[in-house]
Amino acid sequence: MSFALLFSGQGTQHPAMLPWLANDEFVRDMRARLGIDDWRAALADPVWAERNDNAQTLLTGLALAAWNQLAPMIQAPDAIAGYSVGELAAFSAAGAIAPATAAMLATQRAKAMDQCAALVPGGLLAVSGLSEPMLAQLLAETGLAIAIRNGPQSVVLGGPESALDDAERTALTAGAQCTRLRVGVASHTPWMHEAAESFAQTLAGVPFHAPRVLLFSNANDRVRDAASARTALAAQIATTVRWEECMENIMARQVRCVLELGPGQALARMWNQRYPGVPARSCDDFRSAAAIAAWLNSHVDG
Template sequence: MRLAILFSGQGNQQPAHFDALRQGASPELGATLAEAIPETWRAAEPSLAELQANRVAQPLIFAYQMHLWRQLQPALPRPVAVAGYSLGEMAACCAAGAFSLEAGVALCVQRAALMDACVDGPAGLLAVLGLRADVVAELAARCGLMVAIRNGPDHLVLGGHAAGLVEAEQLAQAAGASRVVRLGVGTPSHTPLLAAASSGFATLLAPYRSGRLAFPVFSAIDGRAARTVADGMDALARQISTPLDWDACLGAVLEMQPDVVLEIGPGNALARMWGERDNGVPVRASDDFRSAAGIIDWVCARG
């Protein structure tokens, strides 16, 4: 069986994901998270707003994904392709052996801090669906925004300061967009506004550059496959301030001819995007299942 794995990004995490991680985490992972996000980890019921804060969301989502991957990996075939959407590329590289789970949690804390330090005032991301790419690009320029992610020909994500996002939302709706959604991310990820964060993160990743990855990790920037740790780290640093072409990345994964695709959440946005391509390759998201055993059964049944 040829398996492809997609790791989701920020925005779809819910208190239920936090609860599942806190209940299922090993003592070692629990201690790592207690150090990384102490107030949140010890809170009785953290709010959704707290879970969406960059400083919490990044280490939390990464840990959730890797905790689930550790349960799945022994029972699944080695993937032929792995990709991660934005933050999800951290989990993709960790799963491929670039660094340990514990090191990854610490790196996510530092990644979030570097990104937050680049932004003075409210900022974020806005998804615009149903308009041509050139129309959205013109609208972005008018509002002082930048195209941050291309999910498809008529599905783009804009990044920038909050005032521009509000204006762009109104203009996109007036232009006939089928859907306009403010994403649950508080930084203008994948735009040049975060150039300093890319530089700083490259320095932090410098110790993790030796060896080969266990399987290819496809960059969300352009779908290029990293097979060495060094190439994976270069892509991780660049993607913080470089626009992503997720559509191209999915195309590159498809070229690896997977028999089945699994999204490791939170959420199922990537599974929906894959399904919309109507390529005949079955896809599900981990959030569709009640247990790791259910995921394993579904994947193995496809073989």
């Protein structure tokens, strides 16, 4: 038995994230792609930080750097998954694509999604506390789609801004909790169909490999070979992120603990709420890579 590694998505990035991260080759490459000298200063500007192209490029580059710096201190994970754009770094950590490829693909993925969003501006709305019948009625009334399923009564809806406004009013009236996410595109919904097709064409020319570690996809469950890895990365742009199933698949591996790599603690918090007997922590909680390794090894070796 070992541990699971989860890579965060966008929306919780902040200037103080990953305080232990060193300025390695992956960070320098990310800065060059974005044309910035100080990524922490750039994140202090909310407008810059919430731009889809900036966020996807930055978060993928920082995740690649964080894993590069942490991996030599710990044993290999037993299972890996990434949340939304976090799949790029997750697929790299599992050996399905090279780190440089993941960094390049982040820019291409964001470009394809932004081109779709320019035609139909959209966004995402987190909703919790609605029963399945109420959720079904809300979807029918607004025409929105489920972008992410985090749990039985925890979903993220995606679609045009006006429909999201209507859904938020209706859900709040019904007693639900709603949070508008800091994302300017209707990710993981049919409004991103053209983006998924465009990204699939990009991926057709990219070398893929069978994962060296058990890898779970947002869209296609377990990724077993190069072909399914390529298909999964394109499909998740326009289909529901089934994060609830990802967590169930990982828990079935009987892991001893879970480590979230990225900004914030969203994935660790969801895991701890669902599986309190298997502890999860975020790399964002720690002040050094050595401290992360010490926590992880104490659970894996205990």
